[in-house]
Amino acid sequence: MxxxxxxxxxxxxxxxxxxxxxxxxxxxxxxxxxxxxxxxxxxxxxxxxxEDKYSLLSEIEEEILNQLHEARQKINQQFTEEDMFTVEVFQQLFESLESYSEAIRVLLGHNGDTSFEMKIKNEIAKRFVNLGELHHVSKVREDLVKEYLYVILIKTFQYWSANKESIDVREVAATIRDIQLKGLRKAIGI
The missing domain is CATH 1.10.10.60 (Homeodomain-like)
Incomplete structure (x- = not known):
């Protein structure tokens, strides 16, 4: 041992x-x-x-992606489809990634691996595979909604990981929820 x-x-x-x-x-x-x-x-x-620095980088990224995948599975088991946009869901996601926050900050930063963002996008996409089929949404609307969600979640990961010592993760989660459910104008009080 x-x-x-x-x-x-x-x-x-x-x-x-x-x-x-x-x-x-x-x-x-x-x-x-x-x-x-x-x-x-x-x-x-x-x-x-x-084997080389690439295999090292790959292992770091895979650990983070596996953690994201496990968090997504746990959330899917705990919450109903209707509850997927609650503060608790987003808060649980960020808390599950806490131990990887420094690596996420660096990997999504200006010196990080540009493909890491795409890998995160692919993991997030697993949650929305059949969005159009489930809700009879047009292909254009489905694609744009997915892109919006990817961008906001990845940019939020960047913000959270760079500022986690000085921000409240619950406020971050509430902001994401408000933007997604109420829209930008209402989320900022306009």
Whole structure:
């Protein structure tokens, strides 16, 4: 059991090192040497766990996407279709991603992986696969509503992860809910 724990800690340290470097440098400019220096490990230790920096980045992104998927499944089990736009749903989503907030901030930031946003979009899309069939919505309206939801959720992830120490997640959740249910004008009190 001690070896597994040490392995997990080493991998976490390597992942955190890449996130630290991504906060300063573009991914393409980061080298394995920089990662091992930041992690204070040897190259052989790095290669024991990862084929290259791309596999490391992929593993970080997959962990976040798996957490998002699990949160979505839990929400689907807990809430009815009619309750999907409640403050509690959005709050639970953000709370489930709390431990990944720094990685989300960096990965969705200017130095992050541009494909990560698309991966999040694809995970969110799973929730809305049959929207048109369920509610007899036109293809244009279905597509535009999905795009709106993707953009607002991804931009909200960026805002939340960059400001989470100084904001109330419940207020963020309530704002998303109000925009989606009441519209922009009413959400800001006009």
């Amino acid at each position: 001690g070896y597994q724990r040490k392995t997990a800690l080493t991998q976490k340290h390597i992942k955190n090192s890449l996130i630290t470097l991504l906060d300063i440098h573009k991914f393409d400019l980061i080298t394995v040497n920089q990662i091992v220096e930041e992690a204070e490990i040897t190259r052989s230790t790095f290669y024991r766990y990862y």
